[in-house]
Structures are given as C-alpha cells and as structure tokens.
Amino acid sequence: MKVKYELVDECDKARYGILHTNHGDFETPMFMPVGTQATVKTLSPEELKDMKSAIILSNTYHLWLRPGEDIVNKAGGLHKFMNYDGPILTDSGGFQVFSLAKNKKKDIVEEGVLFKSHLDGKKLFLTPELSIQIQNKLDSDIAMSFDECPPASASYEYLKNSIERTLRWAKRGKDVHSNKNQSLFGIIQGGPHEDLRKYSAIETVKMDFDGYSIGGVANDGESKDDMYKAIDYSIPYIPKDKPRYLMGVGDPVDIIEGVIRGIDMFDCVLPTRLARHGNAFTHNGKINIKNAKYKEDFTPIESTCDCYTCKHYTKAYIRHLITSDETFGARLLSIHNIRFLIKLTEELRVAIKEKNIYEYREKFLQNYLGDKYDKNIKG
C-alpha cells in the first residue's frame, strides 16, 4: 500500500491531517527523528515510541556504505533489521553526496554523481536509478527521489539548469521504482526564486508522486528568509491530498513557520546533535547544560515537560554526565530534545483545530526568543 494523506482540519494554510502507512497511521504535522545508520543515536525503538515519535528517517547513503542494502534486504528490510515497526522514510542520498563527499569534491554528470566515500575515500558513483534501487531493497515506507542539492550560493542560471536535471533524475528514478509497498516522494528545488520553484513544483507534480518535499532549504548558508520563500513559492502547486515534507528542518521556530505555511512533515539531526553537545531545548530558548550555573541545579530541564528525562533527572546530574563524557547524558538529552519537537507538533495540531495558530506562534516566539522577539518581524 502507498501512503495516503487524509486532511482533517485547516487553519489558514496550516493543515492537520493523518498519514496512513503500512506501518501505522500518524497525525501531522509531525517531526521525524533521524536514524542515520539504522539507529536514532543512543535511543531504542521503545524510547522513540514513549516520546510519541511516529516516523523516523534513515539515510540511504550511509546504509549503502554500511552495512550495504543487500544485508538489510536479507534481514527482511530496514524495519526488521533495526527492530522498528513504525513507518520509516529513507532519503535519497543526494544531500549526503553533496555534503559528506570526501573534501566536498564531486563530479556531477547527467548520469549521476561521482564522488569519494567519506569513510575510506573509495570512488563511488550514485545515480537516480541506483538510489531508488537501494531504497527499494531497504524497503522503507517512503523513498525519496534522487535530486541535486545546489549550494545556497548557486546562481539563478545554475539553479535553472539544476532543476531541469533534477526533474530528469526524478523521472528516471520513478521509472525503475519497483517496490509496491513503498511510496515515492518527488522533491521540489529552485532556491529562493519564485519562477523556478513554481516550475519545479508543477513539473514534479505532473509526474504524480505519493508526496512532495521541498528541498534546498537546509544547506549551509541558507537564510530563514530564503527558506520561507522556498515554501511559499512551492506550496500552492502541491495537491492538497498529498503530504508535504520540508527536508532537514528541525529548529522549533522553523517548524512553526513551516506548519503555518502548509508543511506536514519535518526531519533534522538537530535534537540529537544538540544533545551530544550538551544542549537542550526549552520554551525559553536553548540552554547548554555544561554551563557552571547548573552544577547544583536539582530541577529538571523543564518541570512542565512530560519526557522520561524531565520526569526523573536533574540538570545537575545531566551536566555531570555530559561533562564526564557519559553517553547516558546524550541519551537523556536526546529524549528531551526529540520529545520537545514532537510535543511542539502536537501543540501545533491543537492550534490548527482550535484555529489559533497565529496566537500560538506569538506566544511561543515571545517565550522562545525573549528579547530577540520582534512581533513585527515574522518570517
């Protein structure tokens, strides 16, 4: 079965819906934790369920290199391999090729991308067909088309040619996609340019994918303004009965702005990466637990938070773990940070149902940004 999006309620452009998948249904908007190497760093599947995480993302590029898609396939697919029975989305490897290739060097040709492994420098050649074939074998619920991810600094001319190639690559990938239980999403590119986003969206939608994502918003150097433009210029052309996924975005403010603009799904390594560096989300902004002021702070990160970490552990203890290089500290902060983003999407769903999403945004931003908040400057 392909995924099916059910629109339940709207508040202006924001959507509250349900995505039906082969591994269970979940409500949107939803944040997807990232399990790059078939594991959300430090966490068990049971912990992900406890924090109401409903779908995870895993990286095709990493699994292609290790352990290899054939081993995952022999295990019975990614769900069985990693003991996770919820929905899984795999990316195409496109972003990793552009961001992780050794020395960031790659040779983009019509056939695909030639680059060197970030692990051992081995020459690799990834094509749209190969990306889809790998994902078919991984047997994720949702596969992504292989796209080019140009840098934020790319010129209009470059982007114009790039979106044409990405369309050709999307078609080639779709033509070889053969896993009937796996959905395939198309990716809209075009930088911050209205005409390019419109063209990319219309042409991608013509190919009739099971869902659509907006790419090219999470590269180094992208401005928030460019991100909001990318969404605003793409969304009008995506059919309402298909899910919309903003790739690589996990900042709480961006999730709110994305939802307000009509996005249903988000993913980002941010909550787990921040955790490993001792950072925690709070409603009053991010804190770094290594700060000396938490040495004798025997209160939870947030007393109002319902996560396992906040119910059982103090800042002083987590600070001790992080400063002592104990991975249980990263585990506790990952639980809190992921739960923070999931809870944010839960609250956004309520705000959509109660038709007060702008009030929710105002209140959240006032607390989260504090002095930096300027209610006249919204994304």
Added chain:
Amino acid sequence: MKVKYELVDECDKARYGILHTNHGDFETPMFMPVGTQATVKTLSPEELKDMKSAIILSNTYHLWLRPGEDIVNKAGGLHKFMNYDGPILTDSGGFQVFSLAKNKKKDIVEEGVLFKSHLDGKKLFLTPELSIQIQNKLDSDIAMSFDECPPASASYEYLKNSIERTLRWAKRGKDVHSNKNQSLFGIIQGGPHEDLRKYSAIETVKMDFDGYSIGGVANDGESKDDMYKAIDYSIPYIPKDKPRYLMGVGDPVDIIEGVIRGIDMFDCVLPTRLARHGNAFTHNGKINIKNAKYKEDFTPIESTCDCYTCKHYTKAYIRHLITSDETFGARLLSIHNIRFLIKLTEELRVAIKEKNIYEYREKFLQNYLGDKYDKNIKG
C-alpha cells in the same frame, strides 16, 4: 539500618543467601555492574532492573573528582542524584589511586596517598578518613574501607608491612564513619600468602565490620591461581553471618570458582568494557561481533538468552552498530553481557539449592572453554 546477611542454603563451601539492605533485599551470589561515574555506562536504571541487576557499584574516586561529593550530597545522596533506588556499594578509591593516578606515580605515607588526578594532573591527597567521609556524603548503602592495593609483583616483606598499614587505615576509617544508614566493609589483603591472608582476615574481623571483601586479586599480573589462593586462605576466618565480596572479578569462570569457594558478591567493569569493544559472552565462550562471519548472521547472540538484546536484535545488526561507532551497539551488548553474569549467579543459586554445584561447574566449563577445558585442572 546496616546490611544483614541471611544464610539460606549451602553446598559445600558455596552459599545461597539474602542480603537485606535499606534499598531492598537481594539474593546472593550476585554480580554487581559498575557505574563508575554514577551511571552504568550507556544504561538506564530501568534497564538494570529489567536484567535483574540487584545492586550496583559506584566509584568514590571518580565521584570525588566529578561532580564532587558535596554536590551528590546536596542532591540527596547518590540514589537520588542518579535516580537509582536499588542498593549501591561504593568502593574506597584505593584501587583507583593505585591504578589510575597520572603516570601511575603515587607517594604512599602513613597518613594516606599523595598522587595526581588522572583528569588534570592536579595534586590530590586521599586518606582513610577522607575516603570514608566522602562515602558518608555519597550515602551509598555499603562503603568500603580504604586499603593499599599492592601490585601482584610485591614481595612478601612488602605485603607484610602493607597489610599492617591497611589494618591501621581500616581502623582510622571505621573511627570516623558516621553515616548510620551506611554499612562499612573491611578488606582482607595479603597476596597469595596463607599466613598473611590469615592474619589480615583475623585482624580485620576483630574490628567487626558489616561485611568483608577480599582484595588484591584483580590487579594486572595476578594469576588465577593466586586469586583462588587468596580466597581459600581468607574465607575460613570470615564469620558465616557476614557477606563476602570478591573485588574486581567478573570473568564467568572466576565467578563460578569464587562461589564454590564461598564468595557472595562480585563486581567488575568487564561486561560493559567488553561491550564497548564489540565482545559478547556466550555459553561457548566470548565472541567478537566485529568478526566478518557475523555480517549476515540474523540470529541473536544466544537464542536461549532472555535479555532484551537477544529477544529483539540480530548479530548482523549489532555488528553494524559497533562497526559504525553507534553507542546503541555498546548499549545492546552491555545489556547482554551484564544479564549473562546475573543469569550465571541465578543458576549458581539454583545449583547450590540443588546441591550440584560441581556438576554445574563441569558442564559450564566444558561449553565455555571448549577445547581448552581440562577437567583434571580446576582452579
């Protein structure tokens, strides 16, 4: 309340008993996982309970340095600090001073030991009184006396003087021990020498501790033969109504040999350290999961094992995690390895009750040592 040992059954010298503590009772023989820095590496308290771990050890030396005993005390003691409501034993710091001191240099004087921190090289001076005062503040259920841990290579003359000093240190520590809810164990030293062990045991027992441990058996260079001698020469002088703890021992064969000789409690970093390096205990000996032969092995580490890891994950997946530096791999192997040792003590308890401990040993060693097993050569 001080701990209270209840002898339930015996099989030759092996004892099946119950240790009553302020944080619950548990059956012995028992293996204690090590939570050096107020966390059993990678694991949650709930996971420890799931694997029927009944008591953990934490390290006074490490907690003294980070976060400091005053912070733990202000948190309400070690149980509250780390959210663990089962019994906790703290060591004295003696072993760490001798094994972890920067460049292994230390200056042993009658007053205590002068050495440099393994973290920052700062000069530190640990005395028997300070060790007990730190442990009083940590508020563990069981504190250990501060002893000298001479190397395996120490001469008879050195050991003779050393056990005298350890006795004086034990007395000084006992004199300042002031936590009425905390038990205090004495430590028997004396290397592999019958007369020294006898003397150390008799003089330590005269001081009337709440339990007794046998030390100096887990230094680098100790032979198994020396360990068995140390136990055999000490045990006859320890009163039967007190628990007996063999320090730093966690090899399955040593646990069996220790139990047969009358030991009730064991601790070791071995199961978690092995896990981090990809090693797993099995009834047919240790395996290293990184071995290429496990690449496509979609069976659990041991199909007969009842641990979370073996119920849900394959060798191929754990191998992928370990070779990809994912800490979830260390977590899964730690769960299996600790459960393996706890299960071993459960089986030893049954063997004691059923009076077939020697048959159990024979069967276990035949499987565990394989070709290396020689039934005529027992420890």
